[in-house]
Amino acid sequence: xxxxxxxxxxxxxxxxxxxxxxxxxxxxxxxxxxxxxxxxxxxxxxxxxxxxxxxxxxxxxxxxxxxxxxxxxxxxxxxxxxxxxxxxxxxxxxxxxxxxxxxxxxxxxxxxx
Amino acid sequence: xxxxxxxxxxxxxxxxxxxxxxxxxxxxxxxxxxxxxxxxxxxxxxxxxxxxxxxxxxxxxxxxxxxxxxxxxxxxxxxxxxxxxxxxxxxxxxxxxxxxxxxxxxxxxxxxxxx
Numbered sequence: 001x002x003x004x005x006x007x008x009x010x011x012x013x014x015x016x017x018x019x020x021x022x023x024x025x026x027x028x029x030x031x032x033x034x035x036x037x038x039x040x041x042x043x044x045x046x047x048x049x050x051x052x053x054x055x056x057x058x059x060x061x062x063x064x065x066x067x068x069x070x071x072x073x074x075x076x077x078x079x080x081x082x083x084x085x086x087x088x089x090x091x092x093x094x095x096x097x098x099x100x101x102x103x104x105x106x107x108x109x110x111x112x113x
Numbered sequence: 114x115x116x117x118x119x120x121x122x123x124x125x126x127x128x129x130x131x132x133x134x135x136x137x138x139x140x141x142x143x144x145x146x147x148x149x150x151x152x153x154x155x156x157x158x159x160x161x162x163x164x165x166x167x168x169x170x171x172x173x174x175x176x177x178x179x180x181x182x183x184x185x186x187x188x189x190x191x192x193x194x195x196x197x198x199x200x201x202x203x204x205x206x207x208x209x210x211x212x213x214x215x216x217x218x219x220x221x222x223x224x225x226x227x228x
Contacts, residue, residue, distance in 0.1 A: 105155040
């Protein structure tokens with residue numbers, strides 16, 4: 001089955017609110033990444049957290065990683081209408097040097113102005 | 114630096130026809146990946162090249178799909194003959210090998226519609 005299962009599948013919030021998305025995965029990883037996809041465009045890398053890190057910040061983004069539970073969360077603070085997009089977590093598994101990155105189903109975020 | 118380029122952006126074909134999708138990765142990126150997203154579902158891994166070699170093609174649906182990467186530069190993904198269930202958006206991504214953190218740069222995708 002696919003690595004990286006995000007929940008919720010869809011999320012609708014008002015501008016200014018915070019949005020939290022969760023990701024669960026199955027195998028041991030080197031790192032976990034979050035990507036954003038705007039409609040009709042390719043995925044854009046947002047943030048990467050390594051397996052030995054527990055929390056990371058980048059601007060309005062905050063990512064946590066719990067390797068014991070094989071889960072991660074992405075928090076977007078003070079959301080804006082421009083944050084409307086699908087968000088995917090991606091895992092880079094431990095594989096002896098081979099780098100296969102797998103994605104999940106994504107969370108579709110709608111930020112209402 | 115030019116990004117990852119995919120062509121065509123949209124292709125509409127009849128069932129049974131052939132389509133070839135092309136991906137030009139970022140220059141110097143030895144890793145090249147193909148993914149597919151069908152009807153808003155998961156982004157499914159298809160295959161991974163390292164230079165011109167297929168590292169992993171475990172995600173290729175069946176032998177109607179053929180991917181090549183001549184000379185380790187651009188890659189093509191051919192679907193022959195196309196079936197209805199092949200419709201979806203095909204993404205290509207590239208990255209550098211051995212940088213420790215495998216951050217992918219994606220193209221805008223090729224939307225395939227099979228009628």
